[in-house]
Amino acid sequence: MNYVVKSPVSLKASIKLPASKSICNRALILNALSYSPYEIRNLSDCDDTEVMVKALNSNDRDFDIKAAGTAMRFLTAFLSKVVGEWTITGTQRMKNRPIKILVDALNALGARVEYMEKEGYPPLRIFGSALQGGEISLAGGVSSQYISALLMIAPLMEKGLTLHLEGAVISKPYINLTLQLMEQYGVKAEWNGQTIKVRPQDYHPIPFTVESDWSAASYWYSMMALSKNAEIELLGLFKNSLQGDAAGAKLFAQLGVGTTYTDRGVILKHNGNRTKKLNYNFVNEPDLAQTFVVTCVLLNIPFRFTGLQSLKIKETDRIEALKTELRKLGYLLTDSNDSILEWNGERCEPETHPVIATYEDHRMAMAFAPAALILPEGIEIADPEVVSKSYPHYWEDLRSTGFQIEE
Numbered sequence: 001m002n003y004v005v006k007s008p009v010s011l012k013a014s015i016k017l018p019a020s021k022s023i024c025n026r027a028l029i030l031n032a033l034s035y036s037p038y039e040i041r042n043l044s045d046c047d048d049t050e051v052m053v054k055a056l057n058s059n060d061r062d063f064d065i066k067a068a069g070t071a072m073r074f075l076t077a078f079l080s081k082v083v084g085e086w087t088i089t090g091t092q093r094m095k096n097r098p099i100k101i102l103v104d105a106l107n108a109l110g111a112r113v114e115y116m117e118k119e120g121y122p123p124l125r126i127f128g129s130a131l132q133g134g135e136i137s138l139a140g141g142v143s144s145q146y147i148s149a150l151l152m153i154a155p156l157m158e159k160g161l162t163l164h165l166e167g168a169v170i171s172k173p174y175i176n177l178t179l180q181l182m183e184q185y186g187v188k189a190e191w192n193g194q195t196i197k198v199r200p201q202d203y204h205p206i207p208f209t210v211e212s213d214w215s216a217a218s219y220w221y222s223m224m225a226l227s228k229n230a231e232i233e234l235l236g237l238f239k240n241s242l243q244g245d246a247a248g249a250k251l252f253a254q255l256g257v258g259t260t261y262t263d264r265g266v267i268l269k270h271n272g273n274r275t276k277k278l279n280y281n282f283v284n285e286p287d288l289a290q291t292f293v294v295t296c297v298l299l300n301i302p303f304r305f306t307g308l309q310s311l312k313i314k315e316t317d318r319i320e321a322l323k324t325e326l327r328k329l330g331y332l333l334t335d336s337n338d339s340i341l342e343w344n345g346e347r348c349e350p351e352t353h354p355v356i357a358t359y360e361d362h363r364m365a366m367a368f369a370p371a372a373l374i375l376p377e378g379i380e381i382a383d384p385e386v387v388s389k390s391y392p393h394y395w396e397d398l399r400s401t402g403f404q405i406e407e
């Protein structure tokens, strides 16, 4: 199925964004580890959180977490300390997303995790037992989710855990998010330079409410940047958010979108500033990269984005996907070093009837939809249901604000 998305005459929106799946999936693990009697409030109904809820509440021994990176990594660590024999698998893409760094770390800490198919990749067979813990080194430049996964189970290891992170550490705000949430559940860690230390401790259950998702907010910021006449309010976002992607607000200020914080969320307004070129290192906010790439070309703002090394192992190779799909709209992007994407205004003939492929990647669909505000014919998006990974109500929210969406 494809959707053709067409612009509303004017865009007036007050949107209740989905809850952050990163926070939901951590809170679910921490609730389980603290034997919490409390139900998490404002839990997302997105796929990535649903697979986690299902796994944690089932009596099965075999889990399919579909396309959820956090669920794959967090549950692998979690299950390795729950006595029993478990298997965990996911989509075809998940079977090609590396997990060796985490598996090696767990095995070095006393776990027994084996590959069921290809060495280094899911599916996995996990023989859960009490974990000894101790001191290990692991690469910090592939995915922070391995580190978050280990940290959450660390206080329950017999000797605790000392993690030496090797090389540059990517997606650091997600590690901070993990540590902050652990602290809310009563566990302290120390992070000095390249070393994170967690002593043996118990978690304490707390009532917990999940914030709205700053990554999801970015698509509405993009719509604001691309429309002449719009009023957009986004509910449930906080200035002092635990989420690294809250940094998107500052960055969008350079693309003409100002943010006013209220006691119920944010109000977006045009601020009259637009940079001539945007240079930015996305190493801390990889999930915002697609939003900014698409928004910049449509605003005709050249850019040089670095720190994109993790994009190749996400839901799809996002660097390739962006280049291929923007070429259909007449924009020629250049990549280098597997981590840099640039555009200096290079154009080519656009396709007459472009259809944006989404590669089972929610962010491809969500980042391209705002193009409807600029392209006279609207924008056609293939397999639009992919948004359910993090934002199941995305198309309903667009419709509610006047976008026309036809199959």
Ligand SMILES: O=C(O)C1=C[C@@H](OP(=O)(O)O)[C@@H](O)[C@H](O)C1
Pocket (backbone or CB within 6 Å): 021, 022, 023, 070, 142, 143, 144, 145, 148, 170, 171, 174, 286, 287, 310
């Ligand atoms: O820990 C998390 O919740 C996440 C960490 C990031 O992954 P990497 O650490 O693999 O970059 C991010 O891209 C993902 O959407 C969610």
Ligand SMILES: C=C(OP(=O)(O)O)C(=O)O
Pocket (backbone or CB within 6 Å): 067, 068, 069, 070, 071, 287, 314, 315, 363, 390
């Ligand atoms: C990369 C993402 O998710 P994950 O790695 O958790 O599958 C994402 O949501 O953009």
